[in-house]
Amino acid sequence: MIIKVLGSAAGGGFPQANCNCRNCADVRQGRPGVQARTQSSLAVSQDGRDWVLLNASPDIRQQMSQTPELAPRPEDGLRSSPIKAVAVTNGDVDHVAGLLSLREGVPFALYASPTVLDALAANSIFNVLDPKIVPRVAMTTGVQIELAGGLLLEAFAVPGKVALYLEKAAPDLGTRDDDTIGLTISDPTSGARVHYIPGCAEVDAMLAERLRGAQLVLFDGTLYTDQEMIAQGLSSKTGKRMGHISMAGADGSIAAFDRLDVKRRIYVHINNSNPVLRDDSLERAHVERAGWEIAFDGMEIRL
Numbered sequence: 001m002i003i004k005v006l007g008s009a010a011g012g013g014f015p016q017a018n019c020n021c022r023n024c025a026d027v028r029q030g031r032p033g034v035q036a037r038t039q040s041s042l043a044v045s046q047d048g049r050d051w052v053l054l055n056a057s058p059d060i061r062q063q064m065s066q067t068p069e070l071a072p073r074p075e076d077g078l079r080s081s082p083i084k085a086v087a088v089t090n091g092d093v094d095h096v097a098g099l100l101s102l103r104e105g106v107p108f109a110l111y112a113s114p115t116v117l118d119a120l121a122a123n124s125i126f127n128v129l130d131p132k133i134v135p136r137v138a139m140t141t142g143v144q145i146e147l148a149g150g151l152l153l154e155a156f157a158v159p160g161k162v163a164l165y166l167e168k169a170a171p172d173l174g175t176r177d178d179d180t181i182g183l184t185i186s187d188p189t190s191g192a193r194v195h196y197i198p199g200c201a202e203v204d205a206m207l208a209e210r211l212r213g214a215q216l217v218l219f220d221g222t223l224y225t226d227q228e229m230i231a232q233g234l235s236s237k238t239g240k241r242m243g244h245i246s247m248a249g250a251d252g253s254i255a256a257f258d259r260l261d262v263k264r265r266i267y268v269h270i271n272n273s274n275p276v277l278r279d280d281s282l283e284r285a286h287v288e289r290a291g292w293e294i295a296f297d298g299m300e301i302r303l
């Protein structure tokens with residue numbers, strides 16, 4: 001199985017267009033030790049021919065131009081794409097807006113939870129994806145789906161929150177329905193398996209059980225500390241309020257994974273405020289000492 005990180009940043013990307021925080025200012029000026037990143041998405045393939053995208057970010061066109069494997073093959077005629085499927089983990093803009101850039105009439109299957117499919121159906125702009133060409137398939141948590149190319153896809157519920165634009169007056173935090181899901185992709189031939197969880201409010205007992213002993217987990221690395229965006233004057237929201245567990249601290253993901261015996265742990269979906277984006281930061285050293293890697297755009301993993 002081949003896994004390519006198309007985009008390793010959280011919503012807004014790095015640098016974020018309207019942000020002048022220290023990280024964004026430094027990467028914009030080309031300072032050494034910080035690297036630009038596009039918004040969160042992965043591409044996964046069994047054989048390098050047929051690909052599934054996990055989340056479709058607003059940066060999808062740039063990501064595809066930087067990934068030769070996702071270009072049409074000469075032998076496939078004038079109009080084609082190696083992208084056979086797209087699976088999304090929730091309805092956040094940074095995870096679904098890229099679907100609009102895939103509207104040019106080449107077939108693929110779209111997999112999402114019933115909640116997200118309802119949100120897409122309620123928004124007529126997504127009608128540019130003709131259901132006859134792009135079938136919308138509901139993922140039921142715990143049920144495996146065979147993808148074109150032979151990989152198996154399974155959705156599982158994770159503690160999270162609904163997309164910002166779908167929030168009602170009182171946000172329902174820490175719920176376990178299909179508002180936010182994780183995805184497990186496995187290769188039945190080789191036994192390789194990866195878990196992709198770009199948004200997660202908490203590692204509860206059920207999630208810990210699923211991840212225990214895993215070969216590879218790509219996990220929510222949005223914030224280093226819960227108060228980070230408030231402390232930097234960027235936002236009034238904590239990480240918890242945004243449905244994202246932090247890396248550090250007693251209730252952070254580093255501590256939560258400590259006893260899970262996951263062989264390879266990689267942070268994805270990293271917000272531009274996160275100090276781990278600086279190669280020489282103490283925070284980067286801390287997460288690496290704890291056994292974590294920081295994803296970068298173009299990172300490739302073979303299982």
Ligand SMILES: [Zn+2]
Pocket residue numbers: 010011040092094095198199269
């Ligand atoms: Zn996101």
Ligand SMILES: [Zn+2]
Pocket residue numbers: 016019020021022023024025272273
């Ligand atoms: Zn910033």
